[in-house]
Amino acid sequence: MLFRHAAVKEAAVVGVPDPVRGEAVKAYVVLEEGRRVTPEELRKICHDAIASYKVPETIEFLGALPKNPTGKILKKELRKLGSPRAEPHRLE
DSSP states (O other): OGGGSTTEEEEEEEEEEETTTEEEEEEEEEEOTTOOOOHHHHHHHHHHHSOGGGSOSEEEEOSSOOBOTTOOBOHHHHHHHHSTTSOOOOOO
């Protein structure tokens, strides 16, 4: 759903720890160069097309998504970023 917006270059969605529900949906998004979009705009696109529980609670913008040498997105690394124990930083 996130790719429906023209500003989205790459995106990955993972489950992150949530104190109330156990796990929450979080999206990591890389934007096309020179493009802008707000998390609210992306969440609206999701709300209009998918079930509420699948809509990302939070959307974080990164300069690049972590990938292995073959180009596969490393969701395990993204989950670490979303963990409350992780130190906040951005992948560039």
